[in-house]
Amino acid sequence: MTNLPAPAPRLFLSPPHIGPAEKQYVDEAFATNWVAPAGPHLTAFEQEMCAASGAAAAVAVSSGTAALHLAVRLVGVRPGDEVLCSTFTFVASANPILYEGGRPVFVDADRASWNMDPALLAGALEARAREGRLPRAILVSDIYGQCADWDPILAAAQRHGVPVIEDAAEAVGATYRGRWAGTFGAIGVYSFNGNKILSTSGGGMVVSPDRALVDRAHKLATQAREAAPHYEHAELGYNYRLSNVLAGIGRGQLAWLEQRIDRRRAICALYQSELGGLPGVAFMPEAAYGRSTRWLTCLTIDPTVAGTDRDAVLTALEAANIEARPLWKPLHLQPFYRGAECIGGAVSADLFARGLCLPSGSGMTEADLQRVVRTVRRTFGRA
Numbered sequence: 001m002t003n004l005p006a007p008a009p010r011l012f013l014s015p016p017h018i019g020p021a022e023k024q025y026v027d028e029a030f031a032t033n034w035v036a037p038a039g040p041h042l043t044a045f046e047q048e049m050c051a052a053s054g055a056a057a058a059v060a061v062s063s064g065t066a067a068l069h070l071a072v073r074l075v076g077v078r079p080g081d082e083v084l085c086s087t088f089t090f091v092a093s094a095n096p097i098l099y100e101g102g103r104p105v106f107v108d109a110d111r112a113s114w115n116m117d118p119a120l121l122a123g124a125l126e127a128r129a130r131e132g133r134l135p136r137a138i139l140v141s142d143i144y145g146q147c148a149d150w151d152p153i154l155a156a157a158q159r160h161g162v163p164v165i166e167d168a169a170e171a172v173g174a175t176y177r178g179r180w181a182g183t184f185g186a187i188g189v190y191s192f193n194g195n196k197i198l199s200t201s202g203g204g205m206v207v208s209p210d211r212a213l214v215d216r217a218h219k220l221a222t223q224a225r226e227a228a229p230h231y232e233h234a235e236l237g238y239n240y241r242l243s244n245v246l247a248g249i250g251r252g253q254l255a256w257l258e259q260r261i262d263r264r265r266a267i268c269a270l271y272q273s274e275l276g277g278l279p280g281v282a283f284m285p286e287a288a289y290g291r292s293t294r295w296l297t298c299l300t301i302d303p304t305v306a307g308t309d310r311d312a313v314l315t316a317l318e319a320a321n322i323e324a325r326p327l328w329k330p331l332h333l334q335p336f337y338r339g340a341e342c343i344g345g346a347v348s349a350d351l352f353a354r355g356l357c358l359p360s361g362s363g364m365t366e367a368d369l370q371r372v373v374r375t376v377r378r379t380f381g382r383a
């Protein structure tokens, strides 16, 4: 028998970071027998998220995807309706358009923020207005913890009277000109999935400045039950509510959100100082208009000057038992969305070809970070 050194423990991209507060709230849910999709944690979590975000009203649901489905339904997307939406994002952002029979038309990202290009959006709306066929809605993702450039996006949407859904699934706690992500559209959506910066293991939320819209979302999320002593139903509903137990986790997470954001930003700053000088390496820009949470640290590698490339770095990280990923594959390049229209597309295709995200969990130690840094630097031939 040989004594092999123990393999380095796996470093994950963005694992949950749970503290003692979460456990306390969960214990409280058990002690009071509120193990249901209703209860005091659920109401408190919604109120606390409103206080933190500045949204007027919120309803907690089982996932960000469920929240997006409710949002698409609430803005009135019907079969055949067009929705202009981000292509550089996770597939869950656009799929709910299809749940209602709508037709996504993708819009490319810009280089300044990696979010939807406001000029492309404005141009697409102008062209459609001239032809008398405005889309039913606009669905914009705030990507990797950074807000889209909301002023020009909202100005274009308002000029044509088209409602905006904000997919802030990746941007809980990010700000744009001092305001929280999620509060810019008619409806905002958060995700509390296990890999997000605020995790309930799984969960999501619909927020809005319009309390009536949130009341509608609440009703649809609870089987569209009418106010009656018996079970009365006048429209199609869903079982989308979050559990009171998981809302307890959310309350504990929210109490520590600012510290988690600070840590993710510090992790990104360390990667920038240790890797920013490597040839061909460029980090996701932080736009001057707001604060990115740096949910994930993202960078691109230009293989014409790096002497290596993105895939070689990913392979080296995997060999060191470190989880890293290419950036989002644009939705207009996904086999499932083959044939869908995309306005522009070269920027997101290029980000996908050359970009990756590094482990960014707020629970990472300095030694974890150095392990990643060393592995990447070695791929560039640096000590």
Ligand SMILES: *Cc1c(COP(=O)(O)O)cnc(C)c1O
Pocket (backbone or CB within 6 Å): 063, 064, 065, 066, 089, 090, 092, 093, 141, 167, 169, 170, 190, 191, 192, 193, 202, 203, 204
């Ligand atoms: C995570 C994510 C979603 C989906 O949220 P879930 O809670 O996983 O359903 C939607 N949009 C974007 C951009 C996401 O990153």
